[in-house]
Amino acid sequence: MNLSAAEQECESREPQHYLSKEEVVAMETELLSDYRFGRPQLMEILGHACAVAITKAFPLSSLDKRQPTVLVICGPDQNGCVGLACARNLRVFEYIPTVFYPKRSPNSLHQDFTVQCEKMDIPFLSYLPTEVQLINDAYNLVVDAVLGPETELAAVREPFTSILTTLRGVKIPIVSLDIPSGWDVDEASVDGINPAVLISLMAPKKCACGFLGTHFLAGRFLPYDIQKKYELNSPRFPGTDCVVKL
Template identity: 75%
Template sequence: INNPSPPPPTPPPVQRTLILKLEAAAIETELLTDYCFGRQQLVETWGHACAIAIARAFPLSSLSKKQPTVLVVCGPEQNGAVGLVCARHLHIFGYEPTIFYPKRSSHPLHQDFTVQCEKMDIPFLSYLPTEVQLINDAYNLVIDAILGPETDLSPEKEPYGSILLTLKQVKIPMASVDIPSGWDVEEANADGLRPEVLISLTAPKKCAAAFTGRHFLAGRFLPYDIQKKYELNLPQYPGTDCLTQL
């Protein structure tokens, strides 16, 4: 009797962890409408997780300068608001953040986050230091919260073209929120920033496939039904952590 050959092993499922721009917008809309998340709740959750990621990537004990100074550069849209929340939590964690927020949003939510930082005596700069000043003024690192996936502004538009040009010359470590500023959501851009750390929000965007630095994901709050609907196959989060390293 000829025994039939065993069937070939079933290949493991493809781990799809990257999302497109339209999917990111659709997921956020579902969170706000179908799941009744508030925008303030989402921004606060993201900003807090970003601060924790920064603290893990750049612990206070590892910073070489005398003061644990951090420059947080905020854009006009939601990513900038996340940067404001991140700065506030870093201040609570013992860091010394300074914020550069050249085009403040008129959105009441963003204004509230700004007031919270001001009330905690976090300084705001009226100009971006030059690359030489950034080093000589003893900043340990820069947080890029400028142009997120929701921002339709061209990075060439001022003041953002000049900001990116300056930050690309900086040699101190940099961390970007959600996508490095100057990158397309779905592909890397050689003219964009090159941070050492990337903190993806909710789910990594497609452009993150080209990122080679230390990569964190802040999205544990994402409901399972949404993960299943978009076939995200996101990694497990350890213990009670609100973020995981990819």
């Protein structure tokens, strides 16, 4: 059987590289210093890409058209900032996001992204709904932007331990940004939350090697030299899409 040029390229492509925590830190440092990406710029690119991936995994036509609701849970570190940007972009895409952000960061960037959400009339909850309330309040899905690769798991305390406990029991779909909260970057978790969708930022992390759900990559913006240096071997992004399904 003759293969098309695209199929031949796919078969000859090296497997996608999954980053270690050390590589994640090194790559981000290079982007911010050598390539002069600003952190707000980086957070916006990633937040927008996450929102786009969510529209692909859960298009408006597949949700309750009257209430396409999304609960975005944000932590105090960088992943939480991406979650805020994602929530705002989801609102632009005509979803109805609500944010739970229990431990707001004093960082000016987090504060700016929070104000931008508030100016888009995105409500902020003062408490996390219980598993029953999440269903009864008709949320279509939950976005997990609680803990990221930058989080030291040994230092995780309340309210985040309780949040993770709630998310482990949630029956509605969960979308995790970069890594599922509570997972170690370098190895898959056996007792963490189990998202339906994972959106890897820049490149997938080692913990996602055995992920069985729907997996998107948001990394098209990476400079070619970075991609080559870290031997990412990322698949081609279709058309003008900023995300690709792995």
